[in-house]
Amino acid sequence: MGKSFTINILGQKLSVLSDAGDEHVAYVVKYVDDKVKEVEHASGNINTLNIAILTALNIADEYIKYKEVKEGICNQLESRSEKLINLINEIR
Numbered sequence: 001m002g003k004s005f006t007i008n009i010l011g012q013k014l015s016v017l018s019d020a021g022d023e024h025v026a027y028v029v030k031y032v033d034d035k036v037k038e039v040e041h042a043s044g045n046i047n048t049l050n051i052a053i054l055t056a057l058n059i060a061d062e063y064i065k066y067k068e069v070k071e072g073i074c075n076q077l078e079s080r081s082e083k084l085i086n087l088i089n090e091i092r
Contacts, residue, residue, distance in 0.1 A: 009033050010048050035059055 002017035007029045018025050032055070039054045046054075 010036055010051060012048075032059070 002019040003022075005016050005018060005022075005025050007014050007016060007025075009029065009032055016025075020028075035055050035058055036051060039051050039058065043051065043054065
């Protein structure tokens with residue numbers, strides 16, 4: 001069971017449970033809060049729900065891009081490893 005944290009984003013106080021440490025939770029909250037502020041600034045006067053949805057879309061987009069980069073790197077490493085194994089086997 002996780003530790004309870006009270007966070008504040010978009011003027012909304014929320015109680016959340018997390019198994020992560022205090023520093024990690026604070027980092028995540030700050031990250032989301034910063035993203036909310038970016039959307040708020042760029043979008044002008046829109047309601048809180050739309051800000052939350054746009055922020056979620058922006059974070060999801062970042063996540064998917066990072067995931068694709070990670071998968072590309074893993075594929076490159078796998079390919080290079082196979083080539084090295086084949087070279088080693090040829091030498092034997």
